[in-house]
Amino acid sequence: MKRQFRSSQGQDIEFAVDAGLHGHTVTVSSDGTSKAIAVSARPVGNGDWLIEADGIVRCIRITTAADSVWLSAAGRTGRWRRVEVVRGGKAKETDHTLRAPMTGRVVLVAVQSGETVVKGQPLVVVEAMKMEHSVRAPHDGVVAKLLCSLGQLVESGQELAEMATA
Numbered sequence: 001m002k003r004q005f006r007s008s009q010g011q012d013i014e015f016a017v018d019a020g021l022h023g024h025t026v027t028v029s030s031d032g033t034s035k036a037i038a039v040s041a042r043p044v045g046n047g048d049w050l051i052e053a054d055g056i057v058r059c060i061r062i063t064t065a066a067d068s069v070w071l072s073a074a075g076r077t078g079r080w081r082r083v084e085v086v087r088g089g090k091a092k093e094t095d096h097t098l099r100a101p102m103t104g105r106v107v108l109v110a111v112q113s114g115e116t117v118v119k120g121q122p123l124v125v126v127e128a129m130k131m132e133h134s135v136r137a138p139h140d141g142v143v144a145k146l147l148c149s150l151g152q153l154v155e156s157g158q159e160l161a162e163m164a165t166a
Helices: none
Strands: 002-007 012-020 023-030 033-045 048-053 056-065 068-073 076-085 091-093 097-099 104-109 122-128 131-136 141-146 159-164
Touching: 076 131, 122 159
Parallel strands: none
Antiparallel strands: 002 012, 002 076, 012 023, 023 033, 033 048, 048 056, 056 068, 068 076, 076 091, 097 159, 104 122, 122 131, 141 159
16 A cells, blocks of 8 residues: 655655555655665554554554644654645645644734745644644645634644645
8 A cells, every 4th residue: 555645844755555464564755765664553542553663662643634644753743644646756735724733722823814935834833732833834825715813722633724826
């Protein structure tokens, strides 16, 4: 099984999973390089998973929302959006909706509807569990709709903004 994702910073990555009897081999490909990793995983409750990858064990929280997967571990949270491959092998985003990474409060709205933004530019910051999570533009474009406001409580996966290509 192969899946392609794009990080909130715009990095494309492909995961190819080869299921085995005693675990899985995941081949991760990005920027023309690939690495095969032996992986086993088991749920420990509340969206938390105990993951062993190449002999290293970590507890990771996995949250899914629409076309996105949020991974939280060791005080860091990353968002990976599902993308589809179009003719020519380039990845294309399946959705232009930006969502809250975790339940929390909007502490910064850095843009307005109609504003032109560049890939990686912070748009909204959500504070959750005393940490700030920046939601960034996944590509150059225009903020089509702003769906949150300063001080608003938001749920994990809630729509914060919609992007359009420039």
